Amino acid sequence: AQSVTQLGSHVSVSEGALVLLRCNYSSSVPPYLFWYVQYPNQGLQLLLKYTSAATLVKGINGFEAEFKKSETSFHLTKPSAHMSDAAEYFCAVRSNFGNEKLTFGTGTRLTIIP
Amino acid sequence: ETGVTQTPRHLVMGMTNKKSLKCEQHLGHNAMYWYKQSAKKPLELMFVYSLEERVENNSVPSRFSPECPNSSHLFLHLHTLQPEDSALYLCASSQETRNIQYFGAGTRLSVL
Numbered sequence: 001a002q003s004v005t006q007l008g009s010h011v012s013v014s015e016g017a018l019v020l021l022r023c024n025y026s027s028s029v030p031p032y033l034f035w036y037v038q039y040p041n042q043g044l045q046l047l048l049k050y051t052s053a054a055t056l057v058k059g060i061n062g063f064e065a066e067f068k069k070s071e072t073s074f075h076l077t078k079p080s081a082h083m084s085d086a087a088e089y090f091c092a093v094r095s096n097f098g099n100e101k102l103t104f105g106t107g108t109r110l111t112i113i114p
Numbered sequence: 115e116t117g118v119t120q121t122p123r124h125l126v127m128g129m130t131n132k133k134s135l136k137c138e139q140h141l142g143h144n145a146m147y148w149y150k151q152s153a154k155k156p157l158e159l160m161f162v163y164s165l166e167e168r169v170e171n172n173s174v175p176s177r178f179s180p181e182c183p184n185s186s187h188l189f190l191h192l193h194t195l196q197p198e199d200s201a202l203y204l205c206a207s208s209q210e211t212r213n214i215q216y217f218g219a220g221t222r223l224s225v226l
Contacts, residue, residue, distance in 0.1 A: 009154070036217075043118070043204055043217035044157075090157070100212045101170070104157040 002027040002093050006105035014113045019063075019078040021108050023091035026072065033074040034092040034102070035065055044090060050074060061085070086112045117141065118218035120205050126224045129195060135221045137188040137205030145211045146188040148180060151202040151220070163188060164211050195225045 007022040025031055032051050036044040048059025055067040061084075065076045076089060091105040118139045127133050139146065148160040162170035163182040177199075179191040188205055202222050206215040 004156075034214075041123075041219065043120075043219045044206075045217070046214055049214065101159060102215065106154065106156050 002031065002095060002103050004091050004093050004103055004105035006089075006091050006108050008108055009106065010109045010111065012111040012113055013081045015083055016080050019076070019081045019085065019110065021076040021089050021091075021110065023065075023074045023076065023105060024072050025074060025091075025093045027093055027095060029095045032094045033065075033067060034094070035059065035063070035074075035076050036090045036092060036104075037061075038088045038090065038107075040087070047076070047089070081110075081112050083112050083114065086110055118205055118207055118216055120203075120218035120221050122221060123219065124222045124224075126226065127192070127195065128226050129197075131195075132191070132193040134192065135190040135203055135205075135223075137190075137207075137218055139186055139188075139205075139207035139216070139218075141207055141209075141216060143207040143209045143216075144185050145208045146182060146185075147206040147208075147215060148188065148190050149204040149206065151204055157204070160190075162211065169211070192223075195223075197225050199223065200225045 003026045005024045034049045035047040037047050038044050048057045050057050050067045058064045063078045088107045088109045090107045092102045094102050121136045145164045150158045160174045161180045166182050177194050181189040202220045204220045205218045208215045
């Protein structure tokens with residue numbers, strides 16, 4: 001069984017401030033982990049993915065995430081928020097073998113304060 | 115055209131209507147998916163097609179009927195829906211079910 005918990009359904013940060021979106025996973029087998037972003041009226045777009053290589057993963061638009069097995073976490077960060085980062089962000093988990101179903105979290109809506 | 119295209123973008127239907135959602139992918143992928151996105155709930159996987167064969171059906175009510183005539187097209191046929199079926203329906207595709215999924219912009223469905 002696998003699941004994802006995203007702490008905080010809404011996060012607000014000031015423009016230029018650090019962005020931190022939290023994701024904790026549960027998986028009985030080594031996981032693959034993903035962050036997707038959804039801009040208003042659009043589908044989901046892949047930001048970055050962890051597939052058991054480097055634990056610090058860099059994605060598009062300056063985002064990165066670190067896989068921490070001891071904490072079962074895969075938090076998303078960006079050093080300096082931009083107005084264009086306002087969107088909903090989804091963490092997802094998939095096993096790296098067997099059941100290949102993607103399991104998504106409930107999402108975190110990020111608001112950027114000018 | 116590139117990526118995954120969904121039509122229509124918005125649909126309003128009565129509970130007795132029959133309508134269809136269309137998804138087309140231009141990525142050469144061989145797997146396609148339907149998801150339901152409701153407010154404050156995780157994305158729900160509805161159906162998975164691999165090589166035009168349905169490989170997963172997640173206990174979806176029979177009022178939703180998928181069709182995959184070829185590897186580039188996926189339909190979701192709707193009939194006698196309920197108001198609680200109102201949601202954003204997302205289509206995705208991937209090369210093999212183990213690889214990254216690429217999503218369309220979705221169809222916003224309202225059932226009156």
